[in-house]
Amino acid sequence: MALRIAKRVGAVGASPTLAITAKAKALKAAGKDVIGFGAGEPDFDTPEPVKEAAIEALRAGFTKYTPAGGIPELKEEIVKKLSRENDLEYSADEVVVTTGAKHALYVATMALVDDGDEVIIPAPYWVTYPEQARLAGGVPVIVRTREEDGFRLRVEDVEAVLTERSRMLVLNSPANPTGAVLERGDLEALAELACRKDLIVLSDEIYEPMIYDGRKHISIATFPGMRERTIVVNGASKGFSMTGWRIGWAAGPKEVIKAMSAQLSHSTSNATSFSQKGAVAAYRLPKDVVAGMVAEFEKRRREIVRLLNEIPGVSCLMPGGAFYVFPNVAGTYGEHRGRRIDSSLALTEYLLEEVNVAVVHGEAFGTPGYVRLSYATSMEKIQEGVKRISEALAG
Numbered sequence: 001m002a003l004r005i006a007k008r009v010g011a012v013g014a015s016p017t018l019a020i021t022a023k024a025k026a027l028k029a030a031g032k033d034v035i036g037f038g039a040g041e042p043d044f045d046t047p048e049p050v051k052e053a054a055i056e057a058l059r060a061g062f063t064k065y066t067p068a069g070g071i072p073e074l075k076e077e078i079v080k081k082l083s084r085e086n087d088l089e090y091s092a093d094e095v096v097v098t099t100g101a102k103h104a105l106y107v108a109t110m111a112l113v114d115d116g117d118e119v120i121i122p123a124p125y126w127v128t129y130p131e132q133a134r135l136a137g138g139v140p141v142i143v144r145t146r147e148e149d150g151f152r153l154r155v156e157d158v159e160a161v162l163t164e165r166s167r168m169l170v171l172n173s174p175a176n177p178t179g180a181v182l183e184r185g186d187l188e189a190l191a192e193l194a195c196r197k198d199l200i201v202l203s204d205e206i207y208e209p210m211i212y213d214g215r216k217h218i219s220i221a222t223f224p225g226m227r228e229r230t231i232v233v234n235g236a237s238k239g240f241s242m243t244g245w246r247i248g249w250a251a252g253p254k255e256v257i258k259a260m261s262a263q264l265s266h267s268t269s270n271a272t273s274f275s276q277k278g279a280v281a282a283y284r285l286p287k288d289v290v291a292g293m294v295a296e297f298e299k300r301r302r303e304i305v306r307l308l309n310e311i312p313g314v315s316c317l318m319p320g321g322a323f324y325v326f327p328n329v330a331g332t333y334g335e336h337r338g339r340r341i342d343s344s345l346a347l348t349e350y351l352l353e354e355v356n357v358a359v360v361h362g363e364a365f366g367t368p369g370y371v372r373l374s375y376a377t378s379m380e381k382i383q384e385g386v387k388r389i390s391e392a393l394a395g
């Protein structure tokens with residue numbers, strides 16, 4: 001007997017980025033020399049002081065439940081970070097700590113989206129946004145961005161899809177999968193639209209530290225009228241190389257934070273106690289620790305873009321942030337080693353099977369014709385991996 005899965009969840013597929021990582025891992029386990037460009041996590045180790053703080057917490061017996069919305073010490077660090085780095089003033093009761101940024105996005109969406117509410121999501125999008133909107137009973141409305149705009153969202157494209165049911169706009173700058181960074185003018189126009197049309201903005205700023213060429217991260221919450229309609233989501237995962245620690249957070253209007261904390265109290269109870277202590281240490285790290293990791297990403301970014309652009313049929317923009325490139329691969333379609341490649345999905349499968357290189361197909365991000373490569377891997381692997389791609393496409 002097949003058990004009936006509830007409609008709300010039945011329509012949700014497993015994350016395709018995790019699926020490709022799993023397939024690559026299986027090939028690795030079978031002894032293949034796989035080069036993985038699939039993973040969305042920094043390859044650096046978590047900084048030592050962060051580990052020390054968590055170990056110390058464990059030794060001191062800090063192993064019990066914490067307040068659902070996070071320990072006061074961590075909330076204080078987050079309040080200080082927002083003030084210091086983002087020009088945003090929040091109080092501790094306007095901040096909530098979650099089990100990763102993903103869960104902050106989830107409980108924020110659950111708190112704000114009712115059945116039938118439309119959630120505007122720019123494409124290429126991070127795979128989770130449309131699924132979370134659906135889980136909340138909402139309707140994802142996809143707005144395309146264009147390669148010729150560097151994948152930056154145009155305000156008129158958002159305005160064109162607005163209806164009576166438009167409720168929330170999801171922003172992600174720097175973006176996964178394109179690395180696009182919204183500029184001050186883009187944000188200003190989007191903020192003006194959000195105020196005029198009474199939209200809530202869910203601003204996913206998890207890639208904030210990875211920003212290049214002298215750009216400065218700007219939160220949309222800093223624009224007039226936006227603080228009261230923005231939920232800022234961020235966390236320790238990417239910037240401090242702490243993906244497995246599962247520490248994210250959100251800052252926003254008190255009543256929304258309260259509604260988010262209430263959900264936490266009935267789902268996760270709290271983010272892991274000693275991980276929270278580790279995150280406190282992370283926000284106290286000297287600036288050069290993160291800067292060192294970002295400088296390394298910066299070098300790899302230039303190299304991977306240069307190498308990809310040497311492959312006939314591939315064109316790759318220089319991304320402004322995050323640790324992904326999103327090259328256009330439509331020009332490579334055709335016959336390769338006796339196989340017909342006519343989509344980015346077919347290309348992804350071909351590369352994994354033929355030369356053991358894992359990339360993620362653009363279809364997963366709502367944008368066929370492209371693939372995503374994460375350069376959170378060593379320079380050597382970048383060079384070897386792109387060489388293999390080039391060889392696979394030459395035949």
Ligand SMILES: Cc1ncc(COP(=O)(O)O)c(C=O)c1O
Pocket residue numbers: 040099100101102103126172175176204206235236237238243246247248
């Ligand atoms: C755009 C974006 N937001 C949020 C997350 C999730 O972060 P966390 O690991 O803290 O849940 C990711 C992770 O891949 C991401 O790419």
